[in-house]
Amino acid sequence: MKTLSSVLRDTTQKFPQRPAILDPSGRAFTYAELDLEASRLARGLLDLGVAKGDKVGLWMPNNPEWVIAYFAVARVGAVVVPMNTRYKTHEVEYILGNSEATTLFAADSFVGIDYLSMIDEIRPKLPNLKHVVIVGKTGKDMHSWTDVVERGTKLLGDGKLEARERTCRPEDNVFILYTSGTTGNPKGAMLSHHNIGHNGEQVAEVLHTSEEDVFLLAVPFFHCFGCVMGIAGAITWGASIVPMPVFKAAEALDLVERFGVTVLYGVPTMFVLELEEVRKGRADGSRYDIGTLRTGIMAGAPCPVEVMRGTMNEMHCNVSIAYGLTEASPVITMTRFDDAIERRVETVGRALDGIEVKIADDDWKAVPTGETGELACRGYNVMMGYYKMPDKTAECIDQEGWLYSGDLATVDSEGYVRIVGRKKDMLITGGFNVYPAEIEEYLFTHPRVLNVSVIGVPDPVFGEVAAAYVVQREGTTVDPQEIVDYCAKEIANFKVPRYVVVVKDLPMTQSGKIQKFRLREMAEAAFQKGEMKKLSPSGGKK
Numbered sequence: 001m002k003t004l005s006s007v008l009r010d011t012t013q014k015f016p017q018r019p020a021i022l023d024p025s026g027r028a029f030t031y032a033e034l035d036l037e038a039s040r041l042a043r044g045l046l047d048l049g050v051a052k053g054d055k056v057g058l059w060m061p062n063n064p065e066w067v068i069a070y071f072a073v074a075r076v077g078a079v080v081v082p083m084n085t086r087y088k089t090h091e092v093e094y095i096l097g098n099s100e101a102t103t104l105f106a107a108d109s110f111v112g113i114d115y116l117s118m119i120d121e122i123r124p125k126l127p128n129l130k131h132v133v134i135v136g137k138t139g140k141d142m143h144s145w146t147d148v149v150e151r152g153t154k155l156l157g158d159g160k161l162e163a164r165e166r167t168c169r170p171e172d173n174v175f176i177l178y179t180s181g182t183t184g185n186p187k188g189a190m191l192s193h194h195n196i197g198h199n200g201e202q203v204a205e206v207l208h209t210s211e212e213d214v215f216l217l218a219v220p221f222f223h224c225f226g227c228v229m230g231i232a233g234a235i236t237w238g239a240s241i242v243p244m245p246v247f248k249a250a251e252a253l254d255l256v257e258r259f260g261v262t263v264l265y266g267v268p269t270m271f272v273l274e275l276e277e278v279r280k281g282r283a284d285g286s287r288y289d290i291g292t293l294r295t296g297i298m299a300g301a302p303c304p305v306e307v308m309r310g311t312m313n314e315m316h317c318n319v320s321i322a323y324g325l326t327e328a329s330p331v332i333t334m335t336r337f338d339d340a341i342e343r344r345v346e347t348v349g350r351a352l353d354g355i356e357v358k359i360a361d362d363d364w365k366a367v368p369t370g371e372t373g374e375l376a377c378r379g380y381n382v383m384m385g386y387y388k389m390p391d392k393t394a395e396c397i398d399q400e401g402w403l404y405s406g407d408l409a410t411v412d413s414e415g416y417v418r419i420v421g422r423k424k425d426m427l428i429t430g431g432f433n434v435y436p437a438e439i440e441e442y443l444f445t446h447p448r449v450l451n452v453s454v455i456g457v458p459d460p461v462f463g464e465v466a467a468a469y470v471v472q473r474e475g476t477t478v479d480p481q482e483i484v485d486y487c488a489k490e491i492a493n494f495k496v497p498r499y500v501v502v503v504k505d506l507p508m509t510q511s512g513k514i515q516k517f518r519l520r521e522m523a524e525a526a527f528q529k530g531e532m533k534k535l536s537p538s539g540g541k542k
Contacts, residue, residue, distance in 0.1 A: 001170035001171070001193075001194045001197075001198070002170055002193065002194070002197050003074065003165075003168050003169070003170055003172075003174075003193040003197070004070075004071060004074040004075075004174060004193050004196065004197055004232065005038075005071060005074050005075040005165060005168065007201075007232065007236055008031075008034070008035055008038065008071050009035060011031055011235055011236065011237075011238050012031040012032055012034070012035040014238060015031050015211050015238040016030065016031055016032040017030050017031070017032065018030060018031055018211055018238055018240070019031075019240045020033070020034040020067075020235065020240060020241070021064050021067060021240070021241055021242075021243065022214070022240050022241070022242045022259050023063065023064050023242070023243060024242065024243075024258075027064055029064060031238070034068065034071075035071075037149070038068050038071035038072045039072075039075065039152070039156075039161060040149050040152040040153050040156070041068055041069060041072035041148060041149055042071075042072040042073075042075040042076045042152065042161055043151070043152030043153075043155040043156065043158075043160070043161050044072075044148035044149055044150070044151040044152030044153075044155075045072060045073070045076050045078070045103070045148070045152070046076055046152075046155070046160055046161060046164065047148075047151045047152065047155060048103065048130075048131050048148065048151070049130070050073075050076055050078050050102065050103055050131075051078070051102075052076070052077035052078065052164065052167060052168070053078065053079065053173075054078045054079065054101075054102045054103065055078070055079045055081050055099040055100055055101040055103075055176065056069075056073045056078050056079065056080060056081060056101060056102070056103045056104070056105065057081045057082075057083050057095070057096055057099070057101045057103070057104040057105065058070070058080055058081065058082050058083060058105050058221075058222070059083040059085065059087075059092070059104060059105065059107070059115065060085070060105060060106060060107045060110075060135060060221075061085050061107060061110050061111075061220075061221075061245035061246070062217060062218070062220060062221050062226065062243035062244055062245045063107075063135070063243055063245060064243065065105070065135045065145060066221045066243070067221075067241070067243070069105045070221075070227065070231060073174075074168075074174050074193065075161065075164075075165060075168075076161070076164050076165075077164055077165070077167055077168045077172065078103075079099075079173055079174055079175065079176055080174060080175050080176075080227075081095065081096075081099045081101055081175075081176050081177075081178075082175070082177055082221065082222035082223075082227060083095055083178075083222055084220070084222050084492055085107075085110050085111070085113075085220065085222065086111075086113070086492040086494065087492055088118075088489070088490045088491055088492060089118050089121055089122060089490065090490055091490075091491065091492065092118060092119075092122060093122040093126065094185065094186070095178055095186065096122070096126050096128075096129060097125070097126055098178075098186075098188065098387070098388070099176055099178075099387065100128045101126075101128060101129055102128055102129065102130050102131065103129075103130065103131045103133065104119070104129060104131070104132045104133065105133045105145075106119065106132065106133070106134055106135070107134070107135050107136055108134055108135070108136030108137045108138070109136070110245070111246065116134070116137070116139045116142075119132055119139070119142075120139060120140070131143060133145055133148050168193070169193075170192065170193045170194040170197070171192050171193070171194055172192060172193060173190045173191070173192055173384055174191065174192060174193045174196065175190070175191040175195075175196060175227075176188040176189065176190055176191075176387050177191065177222075177223075177224060177326050179325075179326045179327070179433060185438075186438075187386040187387075187389055187392055188386060188387035188388075188389075189326045189327045189383045189386060189387075190383055190384040190385055190386070190387050191329055191383055191384065194380060195329040195380070195381055195382075195384075196227075196228050196232055196329060197236070198354075198380055198381070199228055199229075199232075199329040199330070199331055199352075199380075199381050200228045200229060200231070200232030200233035200236055201232070201233065201236040201237075202331070202352045202353065202354075203233045203297070203322065203331050203334065203352075204229075204233035204234060204236060204237050204239070205237075206320060206334050206336060206352070207263060207295050207296075207297070207320060208295070208337070209233065209234065209236075209237040209239055209263070210237060210238070210239070211237065211238030211239060212239075212262070213234070213237070213239035213240070213262045213263050213294070214239065214240045214242060214259055214260055214261045214262050214263065214292075215230060215233075215234045215239055215240065215241045215242065215261070215262075215263040215265065216242045216244060216252060216255055216256060216259070216261040216264050216265070217230040217231070217234075217241050217242065217243055217244060217265060218244035218246075218247040218252055218265070218266065218270065219265050219266060219267070219270075219300070219431070221243070223300075223431075223432075224324075224326050224329070224330035225265065225267075225297075225299060225300055225330070225431070226265075228329060228330060228331075229265065229297060229299075229322070229330070229331060230265060234263075239263070240259075242255055242259050242261060247266075247270055249270070249273035249274045249276065249277045250277050252264075252274060253274060253277055253278070253281075253288040253290060254288070256288070256290045256292065256293060257288055257289045257290060260292040261290075261292060261293065262292050262293060262294040263294065263295055263296050264293055264295075264296035264315075264319070265296055265297050266296070266297075266298060266431075267298070267299065267300035267301050267430060267431030267463075268298055268300075268301050268303050268304060268307050268431075268463065269301070269430050269431065269461060269462055269463060270431075271298055271307050271310075271311050271315075271319075272307055272461075273461075274311075274315065275307065275310045275314060275315065278290070278314055278315055279314070290315060290316075290317075291316070293315060293316060293317040294317070294318065295317065295318045295320065295337075296311075296317050296319045296320070297319060297321075297322050297334075298311065298319050298320075298321055298322075299321065299322040299323065299324070299331075300428070300431035300432075301428040301430075301431050301463050303321050305345045305346065308321065308344070308345045309345060318337065320335045320336070320337075320344075320349070321334065321335045321345075321347075321348050321349060322334045322335075322348070322349075323348035323349070323417065323419060325405055325407075326383075327382070327383045327396065327403055327405075328355075328381050328382060328383070328403060328405070329381040329382075329383065331352060331381070332352070332355055332357065332375075332377045332381070332405075333348045333349045333350055333351050333352070333357065333417050334348075334349045334350070334352060335347065335348065335349035335350075336349065336350070346418065347416040347417055347418050348417050348418070348419055349416065349417065350415040350416055350417070351377070351379075351415065351417075352381075354379045354380050354381075355377055355378070355379035355380070355381055356378045356379055357375065357376070357411060357415070357417060358376050358377075358378075358402065358411075359371065359372070359373040359374070359375060359376075359409055359410060359411050360373050360374050360375075360376050360402075360404065361373050361374075362374075364376070364398055364402070364404065369411065369412065369413055370410055370411075370412060370413075371410065372408055372409070372410050372420055373408065373409070373410075374404055374405065374406065374407065374408060374409075374423055375404075375405045375407050375408070375409040375411075375417065375419070376402040376403060376404045376405065377402070377403050377405070378400070378401045378402045378403065382397065382401060382403045383397075383403070385397070406423045406426070407423065408420050408423055425437075425455070425456075427455075427456025427464040427465075427466065428456075428463055428464055429456075429459075429462045429463065429464055429465055429466070429494045429495075430462040430463065432494045434456070434464075434466060434495050436453070436454035436455065436456075436466065437454075438491075438495065439454045439487065439491065439495055439497065440452050440453065440454050440468075442487065442490065442491055443468065443470070443483065443486070443487070446478075446483070446486055447473075448472055448473050448476040448477070448478050449470055449471070449472065449473070449478065449483075450471045450472060450474075451470075451471040451506055452468055452469065452470050452471065453468075453469045453506050453514045453516060453519060454466050454467065454468050454469075454497060455467055455469070455516055455520055455523065457499060457520075457523050457527070457532075459498070462494075465497070465498040466495065466496070466497040466498065466499075467497055467498070467499035467500070467501065467519075467523055467532075468483060468497040468499070468500045468501070469501050469503050469506060469519055469522075470483060470500060470501070470502050471502075471503060471505060471506060472502060478502055480500035480501070480502065480533070480535060481500075481535055481538065483497065483500045484496060484497060484498070484500060484535045484536070484537055484538075485537055485538050488537035488538075496537060497535075498534050498535055498536070499523075499532050499533070499534060499535065500535060501522075501523075501526070501532075
C-alpha cells in the first residue's frame with residue numbers, strides 16, 4: 001500500500017529523466033521535474049496554512065498544473081476535490097460549500113467561461129474558502145500560481161514537508177469526487193490513496209504499460225477516467241502523459257502522430273469521431289500516421305460492438321473495455337488481451353484482482369449464475385463512503401462491504417460480466433453521468449413550470465441526451481427554447497435538455513408516480529414521426 005506521493009517518488013527514483021508530461025503547448029516535465037514542482041507547490045500550500053485533511057478544489061482543464069497540484073495536495077495530506085470545468089455558478093458554490101474547501105486552484109477562464117467573476121460572486125457565501133490560487137490572470141484577494149510556487153521554493157530544506165508526509169497513510173482520504181445524485185444534489189465519494197493508487201496501477205498493468213508508453217488523455221482529469229486510470233495509472237509505471245484540454249478528433253489524431261502516442265483513452269463517442277477522421281483521411285489521401293498506437297481503454301458508456309471492432313481493425317488500437325463507477329475507484333472489470341474476440345466486444349470482462357463481483361436481487365441476495373440482477377462489488381476499491389452522507393452510504397454499501405452499482409448485469413460461469421441496463425434513471429451523455437432528478441429539481445424553480453420529468457433519448461453523437469417533458473402552469477405559456485436557455489444559464493452544458501416537449505399532463509401511476517417508461521414510448525413514437533425538434537442553447541453551443 002502506498003500514498004500517491006510515494007507513487008510519484010518511487011517512479012522518479014526509477015526514471016528521473018523520463019518524460020512525465022508532454023504538453024501540446026510545448027512545455028515538458030521529466031519525472032524529476034514533476035516531483036520537484038509538486039514539492040515546491042506543496043511547501044507553498046504549507047506556508048498558506050493548508051492543514052492535513054483540508055479540502056482543496058481543482059477547477060482547471062487538463063494541463064500540467066492540474067497534475068502538479070494533484071500530487072502537491074496529496075503530499076501535504078490534504079484532499080483533492082476535482083471540479084467539472086463546465087460547472088456553472090450554483091454548482092461551484094454547492095461543491096465548494098459541501099466539501100468545506102479551504103483552498104481552490106482555478107484557471108482564470110476556460111472555453112469562454114469567466115471563472116474569476118464566478119468565484120467573486122460566490123466567495124462571500126463560502127466562509128471556509130480562505131485561499132484562491134489562479135493559473136493565469138488573478139483577481140482581488142487571490143494568489144497567482146507562480147507566487148505560491150515561489151513561496152514553496154524559499155522553504156526547500158526546512159523539513160516541514162517531510163514531517164507532514166510522515167503523517168500520511170495509504171488509507172487516508174485523498175479525493176472527494178462528486179457524482180450527481182438521483183435526489184438532486186451531488187454526493188461526494190471519498191476515495192483513499194490506496195483506492196486510487198492500486199486501481200490505477202492495476203488498470204495500467206492490464207494494458208501491459210511500461211516506461212516506454214505515451215498516454216493521450218483527452219478524458220477530463222476531474223473524472224476518475226482521467227485522474228485515476230489516466231494520471232495515476234500512467235505515472236505508476238513511468239509512462240508519459242499528453243494532456244488534451246478540449247477533445248477534437250482531428251487534433252487528437254495529430255497529437256498521436258506528433259508525440260508517438262501508444263495508449264489512447266476515450267468514451268465511445270470519442271472513438272466514433274476518431275474512426276470517422278481516420279476513414280476520411282484514407283478517402284482523401286490525408287492519412288494520419290497513427291502507427292504507434294498500441295492499446296487503450298474504451299469506457300464511460302455502453303461500447304457498441306462495431307465501434308470496438310473498427311477501433312481494433314482500422315486504427316490498430318487493441319483497446320480494452322473497462323467498467324466501473326466513481327464509488328469503486330473506479331474500475332471493477334476489464335477485458336484482457338488474451339480474451340476471445342467475442343468476449344472482448346460483447347462483455348466488460350472480468351473483475352480485477354482483489355475485487356469480488358456478485359449479481360444481486362432487490363433484497364441484495366445473490367442470484368444464480370446467468371440470471372439478471374444488480375451488479376455489486378467488494379474489495380480494496382470500494383469507496384470510504386459519501387462525505388457527510390452516512391445514510392446515502394448505507395443505501396449502496398451493505399454491512400458485508402458490498403457496493404451496489406445500480407446497473408443491471410449478468411455474469412457467466414467464467415466470471416465475464418455483461419451490462420444489460422440501468423436500474424436507476426441515469427443517462428450517460430458523452431461519457432458523463434446525468435441524473436434526471438438533478439435537472440428536474442432545477443426546472444421546478446422556473447416560475448411557469450408546474451411539473452416536469454426528464455428522460456434520456458438516443459443521440460448519434462453523445463449516445464444519449466436529456467429530454468424534458470414539461471407541464472406549464474395554468475394561464476401561462478412555456479416555450480421549449482426558453483427552457484433550454486434557462487437550464488444553460490445555471491447547469492453544465494452536458495446536462496441541458498436538447499428536447500423539450502410541453503404536455504398537458506404527465507402519465508402517472510395510481511400512487512402518483514410518473515411513468516417514465518410511457519414517456520420513453522411517447523418519445524420513440526415522436527421520433528418515428530419526425531416530431532422531435534433538437535434544440536441548443538441560444539448561445540449556439542452544441
